[in-house]
Amino acid sequence: MQIIPTSVERLITELEKLPGIGPKSASRLAFYLIKADPQDVDALGESLLQLKQGIQHCRTCFNFAESEQCALCASAGRDDHVICVVEDPLDIVAIERAGTFKGKYHVLHGAIAPIEGIGPEQLKVAELIERLKDGATGSGKGAGVTEVIIATNPNLEGEATALYIQKLIKPLVPKVTRLASGLPMGGDVEYADELTLSRALEGRREF
Numbered sequence: 001m002q003i004i005p006t007s008v009e010r011l012i013t014e015l016e017k018l019p020g021i022g023p024k025s026a027s028r029l030a031f032y033l034i035k036a037d038p039q040d041v042d043a044l045g046e047s048l049l050q051l052k053q054g055i056q057h058c059r060t061c062f063n064f065a066e067s068e069q070c071a072l073c074a075s076a077g078r079d080d081h082v083i084c085v086v087e088d089p090l091d092i093v094a095i096e097r098a099g100t101f102k103g104k105y106h107v108l109h110g111a112i113a114p115i116e117g118i119g120p121e122q123l124k125v126a127e128l129i130e131r132l133k134d135g136a137t138g139s140g141k142g143a144g145v146t147e148v149i150i151a152t153n154p155n156l157e158g159e160a161t162a163l164y165i166q167k168l169i170k171p172l173v174p175k176v177t178r179l180a181s182g183l184p185m186g187g188d189v190e191y192a193d194e195l196t197l198s199r200a201l202e203g204r205r206e207f
Contacts, residue, residue, distance in 0.1 A: 111157035
């Protein structure tokens with residue numbers, strides 16, 4: 001017996017594919033859309049279509065962009081001498097929210113994960129090397145880069161990716177740094193795990 005119309009079941013199935021959306025959340029969203037104003041639903045559908053049709057990768061940093069270059073790479077107010085390497089475009093959003101970094105970015109679009117079949121070839125590692133090689137000759141997109149900050153996630157995949165990249169780019173740039181990690185503000189030492197405490201001790205600095 002068909003309790004829910006096929007079109008609604010299909011919508012729920014598609015919504016469940018979104019990160020963080022389970023069956024209950026997908027069902028609530030689907031029934032909300034059924035009851036919503038048709039104009040709002042049309043606007044949502046149109047925005048989703050435009051999202052796939054109008055978004056591309058920035059030719060310099062591989063962030064998402066609406067033209068050949070993203071707004072950050074095109075900005076004259078950003079520091080061309082420092083590049084922050086991140087796993088995903090969403091990481092840029094988080095770093096920009098902090099408001100302290102004023103350099104440029106390079107997006108890998110993932111991390112090295114052999115179990116999942118993801119190696120350096122599937123990431124934008126070769127493009128980073130090429131970008132820095134251009135800079136070593138004093139020309140091109142990476143000209144004048146003095147520091148590369150590796151800001152991959154502090155997990156096994158992120159650490160492996162950071163070490164791999166560090167070895168490759170060390171001869172191409174004067175300074176390679178790793179985004180610090182350790183105890184979070186407001187956290188208690190007694191509840192921290194061994195890896196967090198180890199990284200906090202390694203990254204300690206003088207008062």
